[in-house]
Amino acid sequence: GENVEQHPSTLSVQEGDSAVIKCTYSDSASNYFPWYKQELGKGPQLIIDIRSNVGEKKDQRIAVTLNKTAKHFSLHITETQPEDSAVYFCAASPRRALTFGSGTRLQVQP
């Protein structure tokens, strides 16, 4: 089955700096790669996703890149703000159910 590795497990940045989270996946059949943000006590919230026919996607301060050859994808957050502090999960989907990474706890220091 699919296996998703996510790094780093924790990330601390200064407000205004950029943050990058990286994931690798194992199943070449995976064709959908979402990123979720989870705040304490809440369910995961979809923040951006990318499909296998696209190499990069951007939405305001958030961007995701995908390298299908290398089987890795990354989340980039620019101009970080304290409200970006949360746990971020990547996921991959070769079929219907999502396989999630283990999460990255992002702390933005004001």
Next chain:
Amino acid sequence: GAGVSQSPSNKVTEKGKDVELRCDPISGHTALYWYRQSLGQGLEFLIYFQGNSAPDKSGLPSDRFSAERTGGSVSTLTIQRTQQEDSAVYLCASSLLRAISYNEQFFGPGTRLTVL
């Protein structure tokens, strides 16, 4: 519109008891998923429903776990004879699944289950 809702938000039970967790998906969403999130961990797939097709139960950890979806909408996850290792947050998600590669899943707030 309304998002995915789950009830109860918290459930404390004694070891050996049965529990039922409920999920109301977004109206019109044909696919429904259950995931489990243990403390400080990622999400683990449990079961998936799509329309009238047979559910994908490949993620259920044991035969103590079962789920049903009535009328293509509300779903109930049942855990029989609960064990302490069942303690986790149980998350439900739904998606519209209009095309084979369209799998945008929206999550509910989860049910935090504590087995004493």
